[in-house]
Amino acid sequence: MKYISTRGNYQPVEAAQAIRLGMVPAGGLFVPEKVPIFSQDTIYNMKDNTYQEIALMVLEEFLSDYQESELEDCIRKAYNEKNFTSDGMAPVLNLDDNIYIMELWHGPTAAFKDMALQLMPHLLLKALQKAEFSKEVVILVATSGDTGKAALEGFKDIPGIRIIVFYPAEGVSKIQEAQMTTTTGSNTYVVAVEGNFDECQNSVKEIFADRDFNSLISRQGYQFSSANSINWGRLVPQIIYYFAAYASLLRDDVISKGQKIDITVPTGNFGNILAAYYAYRMGLPVHKFVCASNDNKILTDFLRTGEYNLERDFIKTISPSMDILISSNLERFLFEITGHNADKINKWYDDLKNKGCFKIDDPTRKKIAGIFVGEYASETETKNTIKKVFRDYNYLVDTHTAVGIRVYQKYRQNLAEDIPVIIDSTANPYKFSKAVLDSLETGINTVNEFAILDTLNKISGQDIHRALKDLDKQEIKHYRNCDTSKIRKEIKDILNIN
Numbered sequence: 001m002k003y004i005s006t007r008g009n010y011q012p013v014e015a016a017q018a019i020r021l022g023m024v025p026a027g028g029l030f031v032p033e034k035v036p037i038f039s040q041d042t043i044y045n046m047k048d049n050t051y052q053e054i055a056l057m058v059l060e061e062f063l064s065d066y067q068e069s070e071l072e073d074c075i076r077k078a079y080n081e082k083n084f085t086s087d088g089m090a091p092v093l094n095l096d097d098n099i100y101i102m103e104l105w106h107g108p109t110a111a112f113k114d115m116a117l118q119l120m121p122h123l124l125l126k127a128l129q130k131a132e133f134s135k136e137v138v139i140l141v142a143t144s145g146d147t148g149k150a151a152l153e154g155f156k157d158i159p160g161i162r163i164i165v166f167y168p169a170e171g172v173s174k175i176q177e178a179q180m181t182t183t184t185g186s187n188t189y190v191v192a193v194e195g196n197f198d199e200c201q202n203s204v205k206e207i208f209a210d211r212d213f214n215s216l217i218s219r220q221g222y223q224f225s226s227a228n229s230i231n232w233g234r235l236v237p238q239i240i241y242y243f244a245a246y247a248s249l250l251r252d253d254v255i256s257k258g259q260k261i262d263i264t265v266p267t268g269n270f271g272n273i274l275a276a277y278y279a280y281r282m283g284l285p286v287h288k289f290v291c292a293s294n295d296n297k298i299l300t301d302f303l304r305t306g307e308y309n310l311e312r313d314f315i316k317t318i319s320p321s322m323d324i325l326i327s328s329n330l331e332r333f334l335f336e337i338t339g340h341n342a343d344k345i346n347k348w349y350d351d352l353k354n355k356g357c358f359k360i361d362d363p364t365r366k367k368i369a370g371i372f373v374g375e376y377a378s379e380t381e382t383k384n385t386i387k388k389v390f391r392d393y394n395y396l397v398d399t400h401t402a403v404g405i406r407v408y409q410k411y412r413q414n415l416a417e418d419i420p421v422i423i424d425s426t427a428n429p430y431k432f433s434k435a436v437l438d439s440l441e442t443g444i445n446t447v448n449e450f451a452i453l454d455t456l457n458k459i460s461g462q463d464i465h466r467a468l469k470d471l472d473k474q475e476i477k478h479y480r481n482c483d484t485s486k487i488r489k490e491i492k493d494i495l496n497i498n
Protein backbone atom coordinates (compact mmCIF):
# COMPACT_ATOMS: atom_id res chain seq x y z
CA MET A 1 0.00 0.00 0.00
CA LYS A 2 1.44 3.35 -1.05
CA TYR A 3 0.45 6.79 0.17
CA ILE A 4 -0.12 9.74 -2.10
CA SER A 5 -0.56 13.47 -1.51
CA THR A 6 -3.98 15.15 -1.60
CA ARG A 7 -2.29 17.95 -3.56
CA GLY A 8 -0.56 15.67 -6.07
CA ASN A 9 2.77 17.22 -5.09
CA TYR A 10 4.79 14.27 -3.77
CA GLN A 11 5.91 10.86 -4.93
CA PRO A 12 4.03 7.84 -3.50
CA VAL A 13 5.60 6.63 -0.24
CA GLU A 14 5.29 3.60 2.00
CA ALA A 15 3.20 3.84 5.17
CA ALA A 16 6.28 3.98 7.40
CA GLN A 17 7.57 7.02 5.55
CA ALA A 18 4.17 8.74 5.62
CA ILE A 19 4.06 8.21 9.38
CA ARG A 20 7.61 9.46 9.84
CA LEU A 21 6.98 12.61 7.80
CA GLY A 22 3.60 13.38 9.42
CA MET A 23 2.37 15.46 6.53
CA VAL A 24 3.47 16.01 2.95
CA PRO A 25 6.50 18.33 3.12
CA ALA A 26 5.23 20.57 0.33
CA GLY A 27 1.76 20.82 1.88
CA GLY A 28 -1.10 18.33 1.56
CA LEU A 29 -1.91 15.15 3.44
CA PHE A 30 -1.03 11.53 2.79
CA VAL A 31 -3.88 9.20 1.87
CA PRO A 32 -3.84 5.53 0.86
CA GLU A 33 -3.59 5.02 -2.88
CA LYS A 34 -6.62 2.75 -2.70
CA VAL A 35 -8.93 1.71 0.11
CA PRO A 36 -8.84 -2.00 0.98
CA ILE A 37 -12.16 -3.81 1.17
CA PHE A 38 -13.35 -6.44 3.64
CA SER A 39 -16.04 -8.86 2.51
CA GLN A 40 -19.33 -8.88 4.44
CA ASP A 41 -18.40 -12.36 5.68
CA THR A 42 -15.17 -11.01 7.13
CA ILE A 43 -16.99 -8.12 8.80
CA TYR A 44 -19.69 -10.44 10.15
CA ASN A 45 -17.09 -12.82 11.57
CA MET A 46 -15.49 -9.97 13.49
CA LYS A 47 -18.12 -10.60 16.16
CA ASP A 48 -15.90 -13.50 17.24
CA ASN A 49 -12.73 -11.41 17.24
CA THR A 50 -11.10 -9.45 20.04
CA TYR A 51 -10.32 -5.75 19.67
CA GLN A 52 -6.66 -6.66 19.19
CA GLU A 53 -7.49 -9.12 16.41
CA ILE A 54 -9.64 -6.56 14.60
CA ALA A 55 -6.80 -4.05 15.03
CA LEU A 56 -4.40 -6.43 13.31
CA MET A 57 -6.82 -7.03 10.43
CA VAL A 58 -7.21 -3.29 9.79
CA LEU A 59 -3.55 -2.36 10.25
CA GLU A 60 -2.29 -5.17 8.02
CA GLU A 61 -4.35 -3.78 5.16
CA PHE A 62 -3.05 -0.23 5.46
CA LEU A 63 0.47 -0.74 6.78
CA SER A 64 1.62 -3.41 4.36
CA ASP A 65 5.29 -2.46 4.74
CA TYR A 66 5.16 -3.50 8.41
CA GLN A 67 5.63 -7.18 9.20
CA GLU A 68 2.81 -8.98 10.96
CA SER A 69 5.01 -9.56 14.01
CA GLU A 70 5.82 -5.83 14.15
CA LEU A 71 2.15 -4.91 14.12
CA GLU A 72 1.36 -7.55 16.74
CA ASP A 73 4.06 -6.10 18.94
CA CYS A 74 2.65 -2.55 18.57
CA ILE A 75 -0.88 -3.78 19.30
CA ARG A 76 0.27 -5.71 22.38
CA LYS A 77 2.03 -2.64 23.76
CA ALA A 78 -0.94 -0.36 23.10
CA TYR A 79 -4.15 -2.27 23.71
CA ASN A 80 -3.68 -3.95 27.06
CA GLU A 81 -5.25 -3.91 30.51
CA LYS A 82 -2.68 -1.48 31.84
CA ASN A 83 -3.58 1.22 29.33
CA PHE A 84 -7.31 0.56 28.95
CA THR A 85 -9.42 -0.28 31.95
CA SER A 86 -12.37 -1.61 30.03
CA ASP A 87 -12.79 -5.01 28.44
CA GLY A 88 -12.87 -4.60 24.70
CA MET A 89 -11.11 -1.21 24.95
CA ALA A 90 -14.11 0.85 23.76
CA PRO A 91 -17.35 -0.56 25.24
CA VAL A 92 -20.63 0.09 23.50
CA LEU A 93 -23.62 0.65 25.78
CA ASN A 94 -27.28 0.85 24.98
CA LEU A 95 -28.68 4.23 26.05
CA ASP A 96 -32.19 3.80 24.70
CA ASP A 97 -34.01 1.96 21.92
CA ASN A 98 -31.60 1.93 19.02
CA ILE A 99 -29.15 4.43 20.52
CA TYR A 100 -25.70 3.03 21.32
CA ILE A 101 -22.92 5.01 22.94
CA MET A 102 -19.33 4.00 22.16
CA GLU A 103 -17.21 5.02 25.14
CA LEU A 104 -13.83 5.93 23.72
CA TRP A 105 -12.34 7.31 26.91
CA HIS A 106 -11.11 4.35 28.94
CA GLY A 107 -7.48 5.04 28.07
CA PRO A 108 -4.85 6.82 30.15
CA THR A 109 -5.97 10.41 29.48
CA ALA A 110 -9.78 10.06 29.41
CA ALA A 111 -10.34 11.04 25.76
CA PHE A 112 -10.81 9.17 22.48
CA LYS A 113 -7.37 10.29 21.34
CA ASP A 114 -5.83 7.54 23.48
CA MET A 115 -7.29 4.94 21.13
CA ALA A 116 -4.79 6.15 18.54
CA LEU A 117 -2.05 7.72 20.60
CA GLN A 118 -1.31 4.61 22.62
CA LEU A 119 -0.54 2.82 19.36
CA MET A 120 0.97 5.50 17.16
CA PRO A 121 4.28 5.99 19.05
CA HIS A 122 5.04 2.30 18.52
CA LEU A 123 4.23 2.58 14.83
CA LEU A 124 6.51 5.59 14.55
CA LEU A 125 9.35 3.85 16.39
CA LYS A 126 9.14 0.90 14.02
CA ALA A 127 9.10 3.35 11.08
CA LEU A 128 12.31 4.94 12.39
CA GLN A 129 13.98 1.56 12.86
CA LYS A 130 13.04 0.50 9.35
CA ALA A 131 14.65 3.59 7.87
CA GLU A 132 17.66 3.30 10.22
CA PHE A 133 16.86 6.88 10.99
CA SER A 134 19.52 8.66 12.96
CA LYS A 135 17.91 12.06 13.57
CA GLU A 136 15.97 12.91 16.70
CA VAL A 137 12.28 13.25 15.86
CA VAL A 138 10.50 16.33 17.19
CA ILE A 139 6.75 15.84 17.33
CA LEU A 140 4.85 19.11 17.02
CA VAL A 141 1.25 19.02 18.23
CA ALA A 142 -1.48 21.64 18.07
CA THR A 143 -4.29 20.88 20.46
CA SER A 144 -7.65 22.18 21.51
CA GLY A 145 -7.31 20.13 24.67
CA ASP A 146 -7.46 16.37 24.19
CA THR A 147 -4.83 15.47 21.61
CA GLY A 148 -2.13 17.31 23.56
CA LYS A 149 -2.31 15.25 26.72
CA ALA A 150 -2.88 11.97 24.87
CA ALA A 151 0.18 12.64 22.70
CA LEU A 152 2.30 13.65 25.70
CA GLU A 153 1.37 10.43 27.49
CA GLY A 154 1.99 8.32 24.39
CA PHE A 155 5.40 9.79 23.59
CA LYS A 156 6.83 10.64 27.00
CA ASP A 157 10.25 9.21 27.76
CA ILE A 158 10.52 7.50 24.38
CA PRO A 159 14.20 7.65 23.39
CA GLY A 160 14.99 9.53 20.20
CA ILE A 161 11.76 11.51 20.29
CA ARG A 162 10.80 14.90 21.73
CA ILE A 163 7.29 16.23 21.85
CA ILE A 164 6.20 19.87 21.91
CA VAL A 165 2.52 20.65 22.44
CA PHE A 166 0.93 24.03 21.67
CA TYR A 167 -2.48 24.80 23.14
CA PRO A 168 -4.63 27.95 23.14
CA ALA A 169 -4.00 29.60 26.52
CA GLU A 170 -7.65 30.47 27.11
CA GLY A 171 -9.15 27.77 24.95
CA VAL A 172 -9.13 24.55 27.00
CA SER A 173 -10.80 23.42 30.22
CA LYS A 174 -8.89 23.85 33.50
CA ILE A 175 -8.68 20.08 33.82
CA GLN A 176 -7.34 19.68 30.28
CA GLU A 177 -4.75 22.35 30.99
CA ALA A 178 -3.68 20.71 34.26
CA GLN A 179 -3.42 17.34 32.54
CA MET A 180 -0.94 18.81 30.08
CA THR A 181 1.09 21.07 32.36
CA THR A 182 1.65 18.37 34.98
CA THR A 183 3.06 15.89 32.46
CA THR A 184 6.34 14.31 33.51
CA GLY A 185 8.95 12.98 31.10
CA SER A 186 12.30 14.36 30.13
CA ASN A 187 11.29 14.80 26.47
CA THR A 188 7.97 16.64 26.93
CA TYR A 189 7.32 20.37 26.37
CA VAL A 190 4.04 22.24 26.67
CA VAL A 191 3.47 25.78 25.45
CA ALA A 192 0.39 27.94 26.07
CA VAL A 193 -0.21 30.12 23.00
CA GLU A 194 -1.97 33.48 22.93
CA GLY A 195 -4.40 32.61 20.19
CA ASN A 196 -7.06 30.10 19.28
CA PHE A 197 -6.67 26.50 18.12
CA ASP A 198 -6.83 27.39 14.42
CA GLU A 199 -3.94 29.81 14.87
CA CYS A 200 -1.89 27.15 16.71
CA GLN A 201 -2.63 24.55 14.04
CA ASN A 202 -1.93 26.94 11.15
CA SER A 203 1.42 27.89 12.66
CA VAL A 204 2.42 24.28 13.13
CA LYS A 205 1.36 23.35 9.59
CA GLU A 206 3.33 26.31 8.21
CA ILE A 207 6.39 25.08 10.07
CA PHE A 208 6.07 21.63 8.47
CA ALA A 209 6.07 23.31 5.06
CA ASP A 210 8.85 25.81 5.86
CA ARG A 211 11.88 24.51 3.94
CA ASP A 212 14.42 26.84 5.52
CA PHE A 213 13.30 26.07 9.04
CA ASN A 214 13.29 22.34 8.31
CA SER A 215 16.83 22.54 6.85
CA LEU A 216 17.96 24.47 9.90
CA ILE A 217 16.72 21.89 12.37
CA SER A 218 17.89 19.07 10.11
CA ARG A 219 21.45 20.42 10.26
CA GLN A 220 21.18 20.19 14.04
CA GLY A 221 20.11 16.55 13.84
CA TYR A 222 16.32 16.89 14.14
CA GLN A 223 13.30 16.13 12.00
CA PHE A 224 9.73 17.21 12.63
CA SER A 225 6.74 14.92 12.67
CA SER A 226 3.17 15.21 13.87
CA ALA A 227 0.88 13.43 16.32
CA ASN A 228 -2.21 15.26 15.07
CA SER A 229 -4.63 13.44 12.83
CA ILE A 230 -2.93 14.99 9.81
CA ASN A 231 -0.50 12.08 10.37
CA TRP A 232 -1.84 8.88 8.82
CA GLY A 233 -0.37 6.95 11.77
CA ARG A 234 -2.80 8.86 14.02
CA LEU A 235 -5.80 8.27 11.79
CA VAL A 236 -5.50 4.59 10.91
CA PRO A 237 -5.94 3.31 14.51
CA GLN A 238 -9.22 5.20 14.69
CA ILE A 239 -10.70 3.05 11.91
CA ILE A 240 -10.41 -0.01 14.15
CA TYR A 241 -13.02 0.97 16.71
CA TYR A 242 -15.78 1.41 14.15
CA PHE A 243 -15.39 -2.23 13.13
CA ALA A 244 -15.14 -3.25 16.79
CA ALA A 245 -18.35 -1.37 17.64
CA TYR A 246 -20.20 -2.92 14.70
CA ALA A 247 -18.94 -6.35 15.80
CA SER A 248 -20.24 -5.71 19.29
CA LEU A 249 -23.74 -4.90 17.93
CA LEU A 250 -23.62 -8.13 15.89
CA ARG A 251 -22.52 -10.10 18.94
CA ASP A 252 -25.42 -8.73 20.96
CA ASP A 253 -27.89 -9.54 18.15
CA VAL A 254 -28.82 -5.87 17.81
CA ILE A 255 -28.13 -6.06 14.08
CA SER A 256 -27.87 -8.82 11.54
CA LYS A 257 -25.26 -9.46 8.87
CA GLY A 258 -24.93 -6.52 6.49
CA GLN A 259 -27.44 -4.34 8.37
CA LYS A 260 -26.78 -0.63 8.05
CA ILE A 261 -26.21 1.63 11.03
CA ASP A 262 -25.90 5.38 11.52
CA ILE A 263 -22.75 6.84 13.04
CA THR A 264 -22.78 10.17 14.88
CA VAL A 265 -19.48 11.87 15.61
CA PRO A 266 -18.89 15.09 17.58
CA THR A 267 -16.52 16.69 15.10
CA GLY A 268 -13.62 19.14 15.29
CA ASN A 269 -10.65 18.38 13.08
CA PHE A 270 -12.71 15.86 11.02
CA GLY A 271 -10.29 12.99 11.81
CA ASN A 272 -12.67 10.81 13.80
CA ILE A 273 -15.53 11.00 11.32
CA LEU A 274 -13.08 10.48 8.45
CA ALA A 275 -11.86 7.28 10.13
CA ALA A 276 -15.51 6.13 10.21
CA TYR A 277 -15.82 7.03 6.53
CA TYR A 278 -12.75 4.91 5.69
CA ALA A 279 -14.35 2.00 7.61
CA TYR A 280 -17.43 2.49 5.41
CA ARG A 281 -15.32 2.49 2.27
CA MET A 282 -13.80 -0.78 3.52
CA GLY A 283 -17.27 -2.31 3.65
CA LEU A 284 -18.78 -1.29 7.01
CA PRO A 285 -22.54 -1.06 6.40
CA VAL A 286 -23.39 2.58 7.13
CA HIS A 287 -26.63 4.39 6.32
CA LYS A 288 -25.57 7.95 7.26
CA PHE A 289 -22.75 9.77 8.99
CA VAL A 290 -24.06 12.49 11.26
CA CYS A 291 -21.44 15.20 11.64
CA ALA A 292 -22.13 17.00 14.92
CA SER A 293 -20.83 20.51 15.60
CA ASN A 294 -21.13 23.02 18.41
CA ASP A 295 -21.69 26.75 17.79
CA ASN A 296 -18.59 26.72 15.55
CA LYS A 297 -20.83 25.20 12.90
CA ILE A 298 -18.72 25.71 9.80
CA LEU A 299 -19.08 22.01 8.91
CA THR A 300 -22.86 22.08 9.33
CA ASP A 301 -23.04 25.03 6.95
CA PHE A 302 -20.64 23.36 4.54
CA LEU A 303 -22.61 20.13 4.45
CA ARG A 304 -25.82 22.08 3.85
CA THR A 305 -24.58 24.54 1.23
CA GLY A 306 -21.31 23.26 -0.22
CA GLU A 307 -19.56 26.45 0.86
CA TYR A 308 -16.76 26.37 3.42
CA ASN A 309 -16.53 29.90 4.71
CA LEU A 310 -14.15 31.12 7.41
CA GLU A 311 -15.83 34.52 7.52
CA ARG A 312 -17.33 34.06 10.98
CA ASP A 313 -16.44 34.46 14.63
CA PHE A 314 -14.44 31.82 16.43
CA ILE A 315 -16.70 31.01 19.38
CA LYS A 316 -15.46 29.69 22.73
CA THR A 317 -17.86 27.00 23.89
CA ILE A 318 -18.22 24.47 26.70
CA SER A 319 -17.04 21.80 24.24
CA PRO A 320 -13.62 23.38 23.60
CA SER A 321 -12.03 20.40 21.86
CA MET A 322 -14.43 21.11 19.00
CA ASP A 323 -13.73 24.85 18.87
CA ILE A 324 -12.19 24.59 15.43
CA LEU A 325 -12.94 26.35 12.17
CA ILE A 326 -10.24 24.82 9.98
CA SER A 327 -10.95 21.09 10.04
CA SER A 328 -7.77 19.59 8.60
CA ASN A 329 -9.08 16.20 7.56
CA LEU A 330 -11.86 17.61 5.42
CA GLU A 331 -9.13 17.88 2.77
CA ARG A 332 -8.61 14.10 2.81
CA PHE A 333 -12.35 13.52 2.65
CA LEU A 334 -12.77 15.83 -0.34
CA PHE A 335 -9.86 14.12 -2.09
CA GLU A 336 -11.55 10.76 -1.55
CA ILE A 337 -15.06 11.86 -2.55
CA THR A 338 -13.80 13.51 -5.77
CA GLY A 339 -12.04 10.31 -6.79
CA HIS A 340 -8.56 11.66 -5.96
CA ASN A 341 -8.89 14.92 -7.87
CA ALA A 342 -5.80 16.85 -6.72
CA ASP A 343 -6.60 19.74 -9.09
CA LYS A 344 -9.87 20.41 -7.29
CA ILE A 345 -8.21 20.14 -3.90
CA ASN A 346 -5.49 22.60 -4.92
CA LYS A 347 -8.06 25.05 -6.24
CA TRP A 348 -10.32 24.83 -3.18
CA TYR A 349 -7.48 25.06 -0.67
CA ASP A 350 -5.85 27.95 -2.55
CA ASP A 351 -9.21 29.71 -2.36
CA LEU A 352 -9.42 28.98 1.36
CA LYS A 353 -5.97 30.44 1.89
CA ASN A 354 -6.41 33.49 -0.33
CA LYS A 355 -10.12 34.28 -0.03
CA GLY A 356 -11.07 32.58 3.25
CA CYS A 357 -13.65 30.35 1.58
CA PHE A 358 -14.25 27.78 -1.13
CA LYS A 359 -17.31 26.31 -2.78
CA ILE A 360 -17.46 22.77 -4.09
CA ASP A 361 -19.22 21.84 -7.32
CA ASP A 362 -22.77 20.54 -7.29
CA PRO A 363 -22.07 16.90 -8.24
CA THR A 364 -19.58 16.65 -5.34
CA ARG A 365 -22.05 18.27 -2.96
CA LYS A 366 -24.77 15.82 -3.98
CA LYS A 367 -22.42 12.89 -3.55
CA ILE A 368 -21.58 14.04 -0.03
CA ALA A 369 -25.25 14.63 0.81
CA GLY A 370 -25.96 11.01 -0.05
CA ILE A 371 -24.01 9.82 2.96
CA PHE A 372 -23.27 12.81 5.26
CA VAL A 373 -25.61 14.96 7.32
CA GLY A 374 -24.45 18.05 9.20
CA GLU A 375 -26.19 19.50 12.23
CA TYR A 376 -25.18 21.48 15.31
CA ALA A 377 -26.16 21.90 18.94
CA SER A 378 -26.23 25.28 20.65
CA GLU A 379 -24.79 25.79 24.13
CA THR A 380 -28.25 25.69 25.68
CA GLU A 381 -29.13 22.49 23.83
CA THR A 382 -25.86 20.92 24.94
CA LYS A 383 -26.47 21.77 28.60
CA ASN A 384 -30.07 20.58 28.44
CA THR A 385 -28.92 17.30 26.92
CA ILE A 386 -26.45 16.67 29.76
CA LYS A 387 -29.24 17.33 32.26
CA LYS A 388 -31.83 15.24 30.43
CA VAL A 389 -29.54 12.27 29.79
CA PHE A 390 -28.60 12.22 33.46
CA ARG A 391 -32.22 12.56 34.56
CA ASP A 392 -33.59 9.92 32.18
CA TYR A 393 -30.78 7.38 32.15
CA ASN A 394 -28.71 8.19 35.24
CA TYR A 395 -25.73 8.52 32.91
CA LEU A 396 -23.30 11.40 32.93
CA VAL A 397 -21.99 12.56 29.56
CA ASP A 398 -19.40 15.19 28.74
CA THR A 399 -20.13 18.31 26.74
CA HIS A 400 -18.83 16.90 23.42
CA THR A 401 -20.81 13.69 23.72
CA ALA A 402 -23.85 15.80 24.57
CA VAL A 403 -23.40 17.71 21.31
CA GLY A 404 -23.39 14.34 19.52
CA ILE A 405 -26.53 13.13 21.28
CA ARG A 406 -28.47 16.35 20.70
CA VAL A 407 -27.50 16.52 17.05
CA TYR A 408 -28.53 12.91 16.57
CA GLN A 409 -31.95 13.67 18.14
CA LYS A 410 -32.44 16.55 15.72
CA TYR A 411 -31.48 14.40 12.72
CA ARG A 412 -33.67 11.58 13.97
CA GLN A 413 -36.81 13.76 14.02
CA ASN A 414 -36.91 13.66 10.21
CA LEU A 415 -36.09 9.99 9.85
CA ALA A 416 -38.83 7.57 8.86
CA GLU A 417 -36.89 4.37 9.51
CA ASP A 418 -35.60 3.12 12.82
CA ILE A 419 -31.87 2.66 12.30
CA PRO A 420 -29.48 1.71 15.09
CA VAL A 421 -26.96 4.46 15.76
CA ILE A 422 -23.53 4.52 17.31
CA ILE A 423 -22.78 7.86 18.93
CA ASP A 424 -19.14 8.46 19.80
CA SER A 425 -18.56 9.41 23.42
CA THR A 426 -15.29 11.20 22.94
CA ALA A 427 -14.33 12.23 26.48
CA ASN A 428 -15.01 11.33 30.06
CA PRO A 429 -17.49 13.74 31.72
CA TYR A 430 -15.09 14.58 34.54
CA LYS A 431 -12.77 16.23 32.02
CA PHE A 432 -15.31 19.03 31.69
CA SER A 433 -16.55 18.90 35.26
CA LYS A 434 -17.54 22.56 35.66
CA ALA A 435 -19.67 22.69 32.51
CA VAL A 436 -21.21 19.32 33.35
CA LEU A 437 -22.10 20.33 36.91
CA ASP A 438 -23.53 23.67 35.76
CA SER A 439 -25.66 21.82 33.21
CA LEU A 440 -27.17 19.60 35.88
CA GLU A 441 -28.55 22.75 37.60
CA THR A 442 -28.25 21.26 41.06
CA GLY A 443 -27.93 24.67 42.69
CA ILE A 444 -24.47 23.67 43.92
CA ASN A 445 -22.07 26.41 43.02
CA THR A 446 -18.54 25.09 43.34
CA VAL A 447 -16.05 27.32 41.59
CA ASN A 448 -12.94 25.17 41.79
CA GLU A 449 -13.01 22.65 38.93
CA PHE A 450 -11.03 20.11 40.91
CA ALA A 451 -13.41 20.22 43.87
CA ILE A 452 -16.24 19.71 41.39
CA LEU A 453 -14.92 16.24 40.58
CA ASP A 454 -15.94 15.07 44.05
CA THR A 455 -19.24 16.92 43.90
CA LEU A 456 -20.09 15.27 40.59
CA ASN A 457 -19.03 11.93 41.94
CA LYS A 458 -21.40 12.30 44.90
CA ILE A 459 -24.28 13.35 42.67
CA SER A 460 -23.81 10.71 39.98
CA GLY A 461 -22.10 7.81 41.70
CA GLN A 462 -20.06 7.49 38.48
CA ASP A 463 -16.36 6.80 39.15
CA ILE A 464 -13.90 9.63 38.63
CA HIS A 465 -11.59 8.64 35.78
CA ARG A 466 -8.23 7.52 37.15
CA ALA A 467 -6.39 10.08 35.02
CA LEU A 468 -8.20 12.97 36.69
CA LYS A 469 -8.06 12.03 40.37
CA ASP A 470 -5.62 14.14 42.40
CA LEU A 471 -4.65 16.16 39.35
CA ASP A 472 -4.62 19.33 41.46
CA LYS A 473 -2.06 17.81 43.81
CA GLN A 474 0.45 17.14 41.07
CA GLU A 475 3.35 19.46 40.43
CA ILE A 476 3.08 21.79 37.45
CA LYS A 477 6.09 21.12 35.25
CA HIS A 478 5.42 23.35 32.26
CA TYR A 479 5.17 27.16 32.32
CA ARG A 480 6.07 28.14 28.79
CA ASN A 481 3.92 30.58 26.84
CA CYS A 482 4.23 32.64 23.68
CA ASP A 483 2.16 34.29 21.01
CA THR A 484 1.62 32.64 17.63
CA SER A 485 4.32 34.69 15.92
CA LYS A 486 6.92 33.32 18.38
CA ILE A 487 6.31 29.59 17.91
CA ARG A 488 9.46 29.11 15.80
CA LYS A 489 11.51 30.89 18.44
CA GLU A 490 10.00 28.72 21.14
CA ILE A 491 10.95 25.58 19.20
CA LYS A 492 14.50 26.86 18.72
CA ASP A 493 14.78 27.59 22.45
CA ILE A 494 13.61 24.10 23.34
CA LEU A 495 16.02 22.51 20.87
CA ASN A 496 18.82 24.84 21.89
CA ILE A 497 19.29 26.20 18.38
CA ASN A 498 20.50 29.79 17.92
Ligand SMILES: N[C@@H](CCOP(=O)(O)O)C(=O)O
Pocket residue numbers: 142143144145146147148227228229230268269270271272321322
Ligand atom coordinates in the same frame (compact mmCIF):
# COMPACT_ATOMS: atom_id res chain seq x y z
N1 LIG B 1 -9.84 18.26 19.12
C1 LIG B 1 -8.45 18.12 18.97
C2 LIG B 1 -7.88 19.05 17.93
C3 LIG B 1 -6.77 18.38 17.19
O1 LIG B 1 -7.32 17.33 16.46
P1 LIG B 1 -6.47 16.15 15.86
O2 LIG B 1 -7.48 15.26 15.26
O3 LIG B 1 -5.57 16.73 14.86
O4 LIG B 1 -5.71 15.54 16.93
C4 LIG B 1 -7.75 18.26 20.30
O5 LIG B 1 -8.35 17.92 21.30
O6 LIG B 1 -6.62 18.71 20.36
